[in-house]
Amino acid sequence: MRHAIGLKIGPVAFRVGSDWAAPIAALQSLYRDYPAPVGVPDYTVRLEAERPWRRWVRPSVAVRGDYILPEALPLDLAHGVLAAEIGMNLQLALGERRWLLLHASSVERDGRALIMSGESGSGKSTLAAVLATRGWRLMGDEFALIDLATGAARAFPRATSLKNAAIDEMLRHAPEARFGAELTGTPKGRLRHLRPDATAIARMDEPAMPALILFPQYGGAEAAEGMGSAEAFVRLTQASTNYGPLGRAGYDTLTRLVTTVPTVAVDYPDTATAVALVEQLWDAL
Amino acid sequence: MAARRHIADAAMPSVTMEGFAVVFHAASGATHLLASPVPEILAAIGPDRGAATPDEIVTRLRADYDMDGEADDDVAAVVAERIAELTASGLVRAA
Amino acid sequence: MSRAADDLTEVLAVPGRAVGFDDARWTAMLCAALAERLAGTLAERLAGVALPDTVATWCDNALVQAAQERRSALWEAEMARRALAALGVPVVLLKGTAYAAGGLSAGLGRSIGDLDILVPRDALDAVEAALLAAGWEWVKPDPYDDAYYRRWMHELPPLIHTSRDRMIDVHHTILPLTARPTPDAALMLADSIVLPDGLRMLCAHDRIVHAAAHLFADGDLAGGLRNLWDIHCLIGESGTDGLAARAAMHGLEPAVARAGRLAHALYGTVVPEGWQRLTVVDRLFRRRMLAVDGWGRDVRRGTRLAFYVRSHWLRMPPAMLARHLWTKWRR
CATH class of the missing domain: 3.40.50 (Rossmann fold)
Known part of the structure; x- marks a missing residue:
């Protein structure tokens, strides 16, 4: 994916990929003081355009990744950082088995x-x-x-x-x-x-x-x-x-x-x- | 019509909390909160005790617990209802 | 082709090939594995390989998930067994649940979804009644779909259990009655193998025949890599002697041969010489199967649509297909 960031929050490492730069930039700012993750991430999140043209026209972010909720509604690009948060929550909630x-x-x-x-x-x-x-x-x-x-x-x-x-x-x-x-x-x-x-x-x-x-x-x-x-x-x-x-x-x-x-x-x-x-x-x- | 016999699945870990038995059923992975007399009924038809009809369960319960003042028919009816619920949730099966 | 997809098939076949992967290559392959529902399988295959810490953590998590799915699947089979025991009809487990219940290598780490069983066609009404009485209910209350299902499909309309929220598919043969190949369900039932608890599974060759039929005729190849891995394991465990002949009895020799060729090409399965080269059409199937990338995305949307239409055509003669799609579209 075009834009991506790795985040480590406590013991959980995420890879977040995005079709747009803005959500990744927002995450970079919010998490600037956190140590960089090493190795392979625990979860992957994808912020994707629903259809190819939706990358530019009324841009709409579909939250996907290792674990997906089929009925999840897409969000405005303006709320991209919220989409990333939802994506990370979802991976943890559906995939975590260590704790x-x-x-x-x-x-x-x-x-x-x-x-x-x-x-x-x-x-x-x-x-x-x-x-x-x-x-x-x-x-x-x-x-x-x-x-x-x-x-x-x-x-x-x-x-x-x-x-x-x-x-x-x-x-x-x-x-x-x-x-x-x-x-x-x-x-x-x-x-x-x-x-x-x-x-x-x-x-x-x-x-x-x-x-x-x-x-x-x-x-x-x-x-x-x-x-x-x-x-x-x-x-x-x-x-x-x-x-x-x-x-x-x-x-x-x-x-x-x-x-x-x-x-x-x-x-x-x-x-x-x-x-x-x-x-x-x-x-x- | 002769009543069916039922037997409980293998022994289940149980933690008592405020009078409830919180049990873990390994085969299904489900956790159940059970109130008296369900834990006692389960113990009466555990794998070590063998399958029993509701009437036979009543006999075993009377041997294990003080149940003066409870008529056999009443107890058997309660036992039969609980057995039906336990069968639906899988903790007990017809044998 | 995406390197992640190639790495996935190559490492599943020979796990030692992953030694020396850098973080990016591991990340892409693991992500692809999860998208293809092969995470638990890959984790099982990597047991015994020296792994970087974060990969070992990922594998541990995947194995716990697989163990949970296995437990749920076997419990669902047990509850179905209890509901149907009094009927005295053979109940044959299919697919992932069968592999787990039968202790087959295809069951190791496998992600298992809904319960699929095969019963004699003349027992369908009794089976339906017993399941409804034991807490299952219909998923879709649509009269057209229902009539279509009962007349032409190879299974009852889907049932779901009210409190456990799990689906069961009850089949009376393995392909729709409208499909071109017509497998011999009675033969499959007659030669099925009894498991310790009284449930059954198909005999070794029929398992492979069913997996191949399911892989090609019953869908658009979504999940193809996983289904093909099943076939790789099944062939590895029971060999191919007499397989082609058995497949021919069910009219499914072409599907089984194609499955054998593709398993050999992607996973290195040991197969007879006649299955060691891919045809031109085989290559299209391979392309479709390897369409996952290192972010877990399906990168061959165009091919996917073509396969979807093709799979519907395989199940219904064209005139009927047109009528079915028309009625569906009108609603």
């Missing part, structure tokens, strides 16, 4: 990991990004990788994808220099990427044992309630893209995780409250 994948953000302090699991809109990505400005190390905003043998969490600190109000929130906590270009009119509204800080990148190969699991939910009155292991187990299987395919290894890893690490459901009206709750729960461990 148990959880749809969760994670941060680390003192060698122990806080895992925050939730759907889009739960605020897990923003919370992780805010905590990262307050002495925690960012491990990831979207995927937590759990080692099948040791149960440790591995970092996957990609550029955090912030949407709509979360962008304005984070501009209050992090310097604008760390933000990528703003995309408007994406399927999820306004979107801006936040580059992880230098520490997160420098230490991205350091694992951490999970010590607390949270299920945050943005928008309600402040509340924190311990969650039983059975419920945590079920919710985490739903939050995993590869629990089933991992078979016995997935079962052993997840049962061990929920029976050894406490889980709390947290409701919060604003980020400041959430941060205070997190610190409180963490100190009480």
Whole structure:
């Protein structure tokens, strides 16, 4: 393919190819501080023109690669960097068999990991990004990788994808220099990427044992309630893209995780409250 | 019509969480959350115990557990329903 | 031709050829392997070869994936066995599931999709009823397709299991009744081999005949490299003595001969002298099969359309084809 870049995020190496220069240039900018990958990539992503003439006329990016979702809709070229992110997520979600994948953000302090699991809109990505400005190390905003043998969490600190109000929130906590270009009119509204800080990148190969699991939910009155292991187990299987395919290894890893690490459901009206709750729960461990 | 005998697939690893048995079924790769009396029924027709009809399962359960106050017919009906569900999910097969 | 496709076939045949590949060459070949659903197969073949770390990691991942697909496929076969056991009819596993269940070399690392079984034609109604009772349901509720399927196709309309979300294709012969070659399904059933759990697979020669028929007559050669690798393994395991004669009994000698010639050309399969040279038409097939590039893309779109039309023609006489396409287009 005409334009290409290699990226290594935590333990995962991607090769991203594109029919256009712009998405690759955007990735180069977002990931400029990351070490270059060596050897053979784990996954290939292709950003392709749907039809040959669509490279120039109403350019439209089809997201393809090692693993493809046939029903995926193409995106505008203006949102090419989002297409690349979707492509990388897809490869990891569909192909990964080395770690148990959880749809969760994670941060680390003192060698122990806080895992925050939730759907889009739960605020897990923003919370992780805010905590990262307050002495925690960012491990990831979207995927937590759990080692099948040791149960440790591995970092996957990609550029955090912030949407709509979360962008304005984070501009209050992090310097604008760390933000990528703003995309408007994406399927999820306004979107801006936040580059992880230098520490997160420098230490991205350091694992951490999970010590607390949270299920945050943005928008309600402040509340924190311990969650039983059975419920945590079920919710985490739903939050995993590869629990089933991992078979016995997935079962052993997840049962061990929920029976050894406490889980709390947290409701919060604003980020400041959430941060205070997190610190409180963490100190009480 | 004589009731069919059923037998459970090979022993399944199980982790107890809040009273549920979370079991892994190797042949299918599926994980099941089972509430009482399903784990007990499965144990009663494990490969080491051999296949049994619902009535025979009731007899085995009475030998293993304290079930005073439960009428045989009621228990057998519950067992038959659970066996049907277990067959559909593959944990148990007609023998 | 893309070097990735050539590397893939050459390394599958002789894994040691990959030693000394640089990162770019490895990357391209592995990507092509995944696109051709040969990742697990290639990883199995590379076991024992000294590999760079990142390649070894890729292979480990591919093997775990293949093991998962194998488990799912064998479980699906087992659930079908349980659903059909009471009928007392022979149930013959086909393709990837058969290779795995039968412990054949073609099953090593193989990516396995849906379940395909062959049953006697007069048992079709009973089989359909038993599967529906055990949780399978129809995929496509379209009356025209249904009538066409039942009258002319070699299988029931597709069924999918409601909770497991896996498809089963129930065949009563291996090619559509409208196709030119007419294989002898009764003979295939009669000579099928019983497996330990009571399911069956085709006898050695029939497996090759079926794979060859499937490769050429049943599709547009998408997945051709994988299907041809199956044939390479099957021939390697059971040889070619009596194969041509058996193929002739099913009217499929040309397909089997072509498969033998192509397997020899691409994978170095040991074949009789008569199959050691490619014909002009064989070369077109080879071109089509090697159409994957180092990014996993299909680079021969033009050839692909020609093969698609050709494959439909093979299954239906031209007048009927016109009527079928017309009705399809009108909807």
